[in-house]
Each structure stands twice: as structure tokens, then as C-alpha cells.
Amino acid sequence: MTSTWTPAEAAVRTGLSLDTLRYYEREGLIGPVARTTGGHRSYSEDDLFWIGLIGCLRDAGLGIADLREFTVLLREGGSGDRITFLSGHRAELSGRVERLQTAIAVLDEKIAHYTRDAARG
Known part of the structure; x- marks a missing residue:
């Protein structure tokens, strides 16, 4: 069985706020995040790994535009x-x-x- 986490649990596990998680999703840096049948976000292990990578790259000084570019490179480049x-x-x-x-x-x-x-x- 695959583990999933609610947004609040994902926030705790990643050390980010719910607002930051939503912002990263809106900016296309993470996701698309799966939804439950009730429409609530459900974060997977892969989502949490990717969020951790984004956090590391942010710590390395990459801005949102850089992260968008990197995300595009991963998807297309x-x-x-x-x-x-x-x-x-x-x-x-x-x-x-x-x-x-x-x-x-x-x-x-x-x-x-x-x-x-x-x-x-």
C-alpha cells in the first residue's frame, strides 16, 4: 500500500507552510497533486521527495523563475x-x-x- 498524506501532514513532514505548498503547486513547481474522491489534496512519497528537492534548490539560492525553468527541463528537456x-x-x-x-x-x-x-x- 502506498502512503499518502493530507496537506497538513505534508506541511509538517516538509517543514513548509500550507500556503507555501499551495504556492508551489500554483507555480507549477510541484504536482499535479492527486486528489481524494472528496477533492482534497493527497500527497504521495514522490510528492514529498520532490518538495524536498525544491526546498534544497531554494536553499541553494534558486529563485522561483529558476525553479520553473528546472521543472520545465525535467519535463521536456x-x-x-x-x-x-x-x-x-x-x-x-x-x-x-x-x-x-x-x-x-x-x-x-x-x-x-x-x-x-x-x-x-
């Missing part, structure tokens, strides 16, 4: 297009990580400097 798309975003994310690491190093140096000053009185 070839593997090469997907690889190019993801590789480009990976390169951007790596650059951001490098800049953040530099900023952290500067902050660490300043913290150490001011800690030494404070210890001297």
Missing part, C-alpha cells in the same frame, strides 16, 4: 540541458561559499584582534 543548468548554479553557489569563507576568516581575525585588545585592558 534532455539530460544535457539539466546538467548545464545545475552546473551553472553549482558554480554560482561555490563562488558564494568562497566569498562567505573569506568573510568568516576576516570576522575571525577581527574577533581575535579585539579579544587580544580586551585582554590587554
